[in-house]
Amino acid sequence: MPFKRYVEIGRVALVNYGKDYGKLVVIVDVIDQNRALVDAPDMVRSQMNFKRLSLTDIKIDIKRVPKKKTLIAAMEAADVKSKWENSSWGRKLIVQKRRASLNDFDRFKLMLAKIKRGGLIRQELAKLKKQAA
Secondary structure, three states, X not given: OOOOOOOOOOEEEEEOOXXXXXXXXXXXXXXXXXXXXXXXXXXXXXXXXXXXXEEEEEXXXXXXXXXXXXXXXXXXXXXXXXXXXXXXXXXXXXXXXXXXXXXXXXXXXXXXXXXHHHHHHHHHHHHHHHHXX
C-alpha cells in the first residue's frame, strides 16, 4: 500500500506536543521545509513545526490560506470531527482520555466489572467444553 499522508494544504493533523496537544488542526499553508501555518475552529492561526504534527488520513478541499469562516465551513462539509471519532486512532485517544479521567472509585468499579465479566466468560467456556466432550 503506497504512502498517502503527504504534507499538503487541507491535510488534517493532530498536534502531538505543546500547548495545543491533542487538537485537530488543518494545514492552510506550508511556510518552509520545517514549518506550516495551521488553523482550527477553536484556536488562533499559527505556525507550527512539522515535528509537532502527526498527519492523519483526512484531507479537506480548501484553497491556500482561507478565511476562518471558509475553513470552518469546509471542515463541517467534510465532516472531519465524525471521521476522526470513527477512525481507530481517534477512538483509541478517546478511550485513553476517558481512562485518564477516572477517579479511584471508578477504577475500582471497573476492576469489579472486569472480574465479573471474566467469571461469566469462564462459565460459558466450561459449558461449551462440557458439551463438546
